[in-house]
Amino acid sequence: MKTYKIAVLPGDGIGKEVMPPALKVLDTIGRICDIGFQYSEYDWSCETYLATGSMMPADGMDRLSQHDAILLGAVGYPTVPDHISLWGMLIPIRRDFDQYVNLRPVRLLPGIRCPLADRKPGDIDFWIVRENTEGEYSRIGGRFAEGTDAEGVVQTAVFTRHGTDRIIRYAFELAKKLDRPHVSSATKSNGLFHSMPFWDERFEKMAAQYPGTRIDSHHIDILAARFVLSPEYFDVVVGSNLFGDILSDLGPGVTGTIAVAPSANINPERRYPSMFEPVHGSAPDIAGRNIANPVGQIWAASMMLDHLGEPEAGRMVLRAIETVLANPAAPRTPDIGGKASTAQFGDAIAAAL
Amino acid sequence: MKTYKIAVLPGDGIGKEVMPPALKVLDTIGRICDIGFQYSEYDWSCETYLATGSMMPADGMDRLSQHDAILLGAVGYPTVPDHISLWGMLIPIRRDFDQYVNLRPVRLLPGIRCPLADRKPGDIDFWIVRENTEGEYSRIGGRFAEGTDAEGVVQTAVFTRHGTDRIIRYAFELAKKLDRPHVSSATKSNGLFHSMPFWDERFEKMAAQYPGTRIDSHHIDILAARFVLSPEYFDVVVGSNLFGDILSDLGPGVTGTIAVAPSANINPERRYPSMFEPVHGSAPDIAGRNIANPVGQIWAASMMLDHLGEPEAGRMVLRAIETVLANPAAPRTPDIGGKASTAQFGDAIAAAL
Numbered sequence A, B: 001m002k003t004y005k006i007a008v009l010p011g012d013g014i015g016k017e018v019m020p021p022a023l024k025v026l027d028t029i030g031r032i033c034d035i036g037f038q039y040s041e042y043d044w045s046c047e048t049y050l051a052t053g054s055m056m057p058a059d060g061m062d063r064l065s066q067h068d069a070i071l072l073g074a075v076g077y078p079t080v081p082d083h084i085s086l087w088g089m090l091i092p093i094r095r096d097f098d099q100y101v102n103l104r105p106v107r108l109l110p111g112i113r114c115p116l117a118d119r120k121p122g123d124i125d126f127w128i129v130r131e132n133t134e135g136e137y138s139r140i141g142g143r144f145a146e147g148t149d150a151e152g153v154v155q156t157a158v159f160t161r162h163g164t165d166r167i168i169r170y171a172f173e174l175a176k177k178l179d180r181p182h183v184s185s186a187t188k189s190n191g192l193f194h195s196m197p198f199w200d201e202r203f204e205k206m207a208a209q210y211p212g213t214r215i216d217s218h219h220i221d222i223l224a225a226r227f228v229l230s231p232e233y234f235d236v237v238v239g240s241n242l243f244g245d246i247l248s249d250l251g252p253g254v255t256g257t258i259a260v261a262p263s264a265n266i267n268p269e270r271r272y273p274s275m276f277e278p279v280h281g282s283a284p285d286i287a288g289r290n291i292a293n294p295v296g297q298i299w300a301a302s303m304m305l306d307h308l309g310e311p312e313a314g315r316m317v318l319r320a321i322e323t324v325l326a327n328p329a330a331p332r333t334p335d336i337g338g339k340a341s342t343a344q345f346g347d348a349i350a351a352a353l
């Protein structure tokens, strides 16, 4: 039996509530497919920060590095400014483990009300490939003339050829692997004078190496509108850290809810562990009530299985999610029209396996 | 009779096609309301750039400054890189004339198919207030290690207290004027370490001066999803240059088409002329066929009337647009399901006045 070492970071808020159902689903699929999981659970969170002044212990990254993958719940809580909590844990993990691919499916699932008119499951089904380590997310910059009327801030984005090429290449390779040879690029070269013309240049250079792949490039403003007007159009969409972030909440919004969407932070070279998390955040407004939708976390676990080299197990988990959602009599959480608790919904998915 | 001096800049592509109907509507409303317009038309465009090496003549800004307002079509054409054409005309006008407010309505009009399920005209109706002179749109930065593997770019955004406060204040004042005391702010303080925490700070400071106004703040990613999931929620949304840009294409997307949306670039102190344009671009793919939808340009003219101090004339133009759109038998362009040409559609709106 193959056994994987998984670092489990429930984090804050509903992260702590959606993690147990995901682990239960993993244990169930493990029994079915003869895969073992050895979990190390770490309670690093905003509570840790308030108690100790840092989100993770000093040897946190070292400990994580001894695992095959990381399953994360959500980070962030009202008592700690977001830019502290995120830059103290989530973002360093993405960067120090060189998880430069953030891969997010946009897929209309059965049983989820689509906000768009006349769409059914299958109509919307594409992938967002987001750059995850550089770009607009940056600590470079600071404040000038602090406290005076002349006060301001500068914030500097950095795009390297190394960072840009590898994410764009991943998108082209993914399109090839999926046998959907069509890559759309998010740009804003008409407004962002330096970064985006460079991005476009690298995109075109890479495209030349994939002559069989259809390409198009859209300014982020009109691209956002097209996600709503013609989501069927897309196969693989590649964007910078910020643009990918926006598109990968918008996409799940277009398919009905961000509560069910997963996010894989991947180091494709497997030099470091990759990290899997739901797209949703810690949702302090509903935390503690056991009503959070666990599907995002469970789907993240499915993507983790795929990455670990257990694609069949991953597919089975996704199918179990779809089976439960497609059954109007099956339990579901209130956010998608049901009355079940987080645990009951998770149990139903585990049972469907 | 009050007469206004209007600088007319059709620009590129369909800009040249949607401008004549807008001028016709202006002339018609002028006759009805006893308002005169004195137009100076300038053919500054990408063609000018290709012929002369610059988008505008050296005294371009001087000439524009002698007008009460500027009516712009669209700028940009495939033969000239966007960042050249835009930074050579559109963006300098916005900045040098201190048009720091970019005001854009999001409104579901009658007769326009809404991509969202179960929405009717009136359900979606709010305003986006976009910062228009600083922030992410910046020429600060450049390329390093050009041509080598270590190549990259830096791109620096600058947010000042001056620039941030005035746009946020405008949003609060607008909410008060509309008697819809609710302002939503677009942020991303969890990813953009310097700029957005500063934006949030200024937003909260300003909000304290408007105790009767309800406020909320959303990260741009989830805000984009909320535009799709619950557009009814919004009254006035304020965002930075980039976030406002994205939201103000997404909003029109959510209401069916960006072809009908207008954009007002306002210098509220009236020290310089303000500029009015459709949200859509030059659309090279359909240019030259006389099928472009002129509503965005005509609605922009309506906003111009409002700004010039002729709000009743502005309202009449908007009502004429709505009357024609609401009538299934009236002419309309192919993009919204009709067979009319740009000119025929414009004529129908002028006739409805």
Ligand SMILES: CC(C)[C@H](C(=O)O)[C@@H](O)C(=O)O
Residues within 6 Å of the ligand: A190, A191, A221, B086, B090, B245, B263, B279
């Ligand atoms: C053409 C481009 C520079 C412009 C912008 O981003 O400001 C356009 O998208 C707009 O919204 O007016």
Ligand SMILES: CC(C)[C@H](C(=O)O)[C@@H](O)C(=O)O
Residues within 6 Å of the ligand: A086, A090, A245, A263, A279, B190, B191, B221
């Ligand atoms: C929490 C935040 C920093 C994060 C991001 O923007 O990357 C989140 O929105 C996400 O998409 O994973």
